[in-house]
Amino acid sequence: xxxxxxxxxxxxxxxxxxxxxxxxxxxxxxxxxxxxxxxxxxxxxxxxxxxxxxxxxxxxxxxxxxxxxxxxxxxxxxxxxxxxxxxxxxxxxxxxxxxxxxxxxxxxxxxxxxxxxxxxxxxxxxxxxxxxxxxxxxxxxxxxxxxxxxxxxxxxxxxxx
Amino acid sequence: xxxxxxxxxxxxxxxxxxxxxxxxxxxxxxxxxxxxxxxxxxxxxxxxxxxxxxxxxxxxxxxxxxxxxxxxxxxxxxxxxxxxxxxxxxxxxxxxxxxxxxxxxxxxxxxxxxxxxxxxxxxxxxxxxxxxxxxxxxxxxxxxxxxxxxxxxxxxxxxxxxxxxxxxxxxxxxxxxxxx
Numbered sequence: 001x002x003x004x005x006x007x008x009x010x011x012x013x014x015x016x017x018x019x020x021x022x023x024x025x026x027x028x029x030x031x032x033x034x035x036x037x038x039x040x041x042x043x044x045x046x047x048x049x050x051x052x053x054x055x056x057x058x059x060x061x062x063x064x065x066x067x068x069x070x071x072x073x074x075x076x077x078x079x080x081x082x083x084x085x086x087x088x089x090x091x092x093x094x095x096x097x098x099x100x101x102x103x104x105x106x107x108x109x110x111x112x113x114x115x116x117x118x119x120x121x122x123x124x125x126x127x128x129x130x131x132x133x134x135x136x137x138x139x140x141x142x143x144x145x146x147x148x149x150x151x152x153x154x155x156x157x158x159x160x161x
Numbered sequence: 162x163x164x165x166x167x168x169x170x171x172x173x174x175x176x177x178x179x180x181x182x183x184x185x186x187x188x189x190x191x192x193x194x195x196x197x198x199x200x201x202x203x204x205x206x207x208x209x210x211x212x213x214x215x216x217x218x219x220x221x222x223x224x225x226x227x228x229x230x231x232x233x234x235x236x237x238x239x240x241x242x243x244x245x246x247x248x249x250x251x252x253x254x255x256x257x258x259x260x261x262x263x264x265x266x267x268x269x270x271x272x273x274x275x276x277x278x279x280x281x282x283x284x285x286x287x288x289x290x291x292x293x294x295x296x297x298x299x300x301x302x303x304x305x306x307x308x309x310x311x312x313x314x315x316x317x318x319x320x321x322x323x324x325x326x327x328x329x330x331x332x333x334x335x336x337x338x339x340x341x
Binding site: 124125131 | 217
C-alpha cells in the first residue's frame, strides 16, 4: 500500500529497527509488549532524495515563473498529485520552503510561514550557522518538530509526511 | 522585539541600557584595535552587513510585508517598519534626487548614542553608528537591491541632524532577470 511504520510507542523507526536497536517485527510479535501504539505513514525521504527533489524543483520553479502567462508570477505554489501535495513558499530573499503533505491536509500555508519564523530564529540567529549550508541546529530541529506536530493535529485527517 | 503569542518562553526583553552599552563597548574596542577612523568605520560596516543579511529574513517573517514596488516604498518600509521594529524609532524619509533612487533618513532620536554626546578629538571622522549602515546594506542586498548606505550628517560630529543616505544602485528593470 506504500505505507511504512514510522514510529512505535513514540520512538522513531528506521527500516526494521527502532532507534535503540530492537527489531520491529520481533517486538510486535511478542504479546507481552501490547498495548502498543504504531504510527504509519509514507516513507521518509532520504537526504539524497531530498537534495534531488529540491534541485529539480528549483529548476522547475524557475522555468514555471518564466513561462507563466501572468507578468511577475510568484512561481509554483502548489503541486498536486493523487497521493500528495507539494507546497512551496518563496520568501522575498529567494529562499524556498517546501512541504510534502497529504492532499487532504489543511493549514499548510500557516505552517510554511511558521517554518519561516523558525528558520529566521533558530538557524539565522545561530552565529555558528553559515548561510546556504545544511541546517544542523538542535533548536531548529526541535521547534520544527513541534510545529509539524501542531499542524498534523490541526489537519482533518491523519499525519502528513 | 515582539514575539508571536504562541511562544512559551519567559519575557525576552533585555534592558535597553545593556544593548547600548554593549554597542559602545564594541566601538571602543574597535577604536583600540584600529588606529585609523576609516578602518573602524569599515569594520563596523562589515559587521553590520553580516547582521543585515540575516536580519532581513527575521524582518520579513515577522512583519509579513508584501514586496515593495518602488525605491521610495522600500525606503519608507525601512524607516517606518524596520527601524520601528528593531530600534523603536521612526526616522523621516525624504527623496534626495530627481532620479528617485537617493533617499535620506533623518534620525530624530537614536538609542545607540544614549550615552555619547560628541566624539573625542582624535576620532573626529568616526561614524559611531556605522553598524546601522551595514545592516541596511546587507538586508537590501538579500532582497536583490544593491545600495550604498552612509551617514551624510551626524549630530556627534556637530551637524544639526543625524542623516543616513541610501542610494539604490540598479534600475528595477534589471532585477527581473535575476529572479530565481
